[in-house]
Amino acid sequence: MNGVNMKKVTIAVLGTFDTKGEEYQYIIRKTRALGADVLTIDASTRDRAVEKADYGCHEIARYAGEDYEKLVTGTRAESMAIVMAGAGRLVRELVEKGEIQGILSIGGSGGTTIAASVMRTLPIGFPKVLATTQACSDKMPGFIGGKDFIVINSVADVSGTNSIISRVYDQAAGAVVGAAMAAEKSKEEKEKKPIRPRIALSMYGITTPCVVHAAKYLEKRGYEPIVFHANGAGGKAMKTLIAEGMFRGVLDITTAEVAAHVLDAESSTAGEDRLDAAVLAGIPQVLSVGGMDLVGIRVPELETKYKGYKPYCHNDKPDMIRTKPEDGLRIGKFMCERLNNSYVPCAVYLPMRSLSALDEAGGFSCDDEARRLLYEAISLNAGPKLEIVEMDCDINDPVFAEAMAERLCRMLETSEGKE
Secondary structure, three states: OOOOOOOOOEEEEEEOOOOOHHHHHHHHHHHHHOOOEEEEEEOOOOOOOOOOOOEOHHHHHHHOOOOHHHHHHOOHHHHHHHHHHHHHHHHHHHHHOOOOOEEEEEEOHHHHHHHHHHHOOOOOOOOEEEEEOOOOOOOHHHHHOOOOOEEEEOOOOOOOOOOOHHHHHHHHHHHHHHHHHHHHHHHHHHOOOOOOOEEEEEEOHHHHHHHHHHHHHHHHOOOEEEEEEOOOHHHHHHHHHHHOOOOOEEEEEEOHHHHHHHOOOOOOOOOOOOOHHHHHHOOOEEEEEEOOOEEEOOHHHHHOOOOOOEEEOOOOOOOEEEOOHHHHHHHHHHHHHHHOOOOOOEEEEEEOOOOOHHHOOOOOOOOHHHHHHHHHHHHHHOOOOOEEEEEOOOOOOHHHHHHHHHHHHHHHHHHOOOO
């Protein structure tokens, strides 16, 4: 499996070895059998593991700036906090030194909480595999937090090595070893190629033509466009990578997640700080209002939280609603409150004829009054440094897409220059 000239990878196996000793011994054997080295990290809150790890809870406590006594005498919450802080610092150090090429963990609620907190601190592209009982729970998006986990549903409880759960362990070991080897190969290939400056873009299906055209324009200008799905999870990933310094600029065409936050639509929001990442990173951005006519909701909420809203079936059920005219006033004000803090070039482009493909004349969500109030709120609340550009066209008009992309390119060339 190592292949010709392939560097042997080392996998960090992280978990609570005191309560899951048998399970982790199986995982370690399987990972080694696949040709990888293993570095073990015991994230238990007590030193009770039968098999000692390369890094035990004494070392983890020290990495957290605490001693073992504090770990064992604290409440469960306090002990968990120490373990998460220490394990996170340890694993980041191992990654930075190049001593591990992947990380694997298994567990229930507690083990998943610890492992996910560590994995969230690691860079995008570093292989992270988590086999968990929580895979299908409502908590999983919070565990992932916008990072690139490989999550495997344990199906059965992570307990023992029976004929069902052992197959899950086998898959988890295979996934992390395969991902680590693939990542190492990809790293070797990328080192031979020049890196183009990246631009983050946001997209919905109903703004796809605009985003695709803008992305092609950016490619011609020498940039690498990276598109994120504006469904909540995509926005979280985008703001995480912006904060990590992965992008030179942002073309935030589809800001539906902002509307979702204002309307408290938990299933499709990317959080209150959705617009803050580029502002805090100090990189130029051009935004629009794509997809603000429709907000994703949970189906049962239509008859409770969003009773009276016009429903739309994006899939097979009414899982979206058309925002109301009065919502636009709140959305526009909130948007400007966030963007007015920008100290680098920032512009908002307003397509006067539609917010999405469905908002075009005769479309399902076409509402001239709702659009007018949204734009009015943006214009009234925009600070002196926030550039507002109105264009008499639909959002998916190629002219509109190119105008935004070209404006961002000019900002970049003026403020920093292209590499």
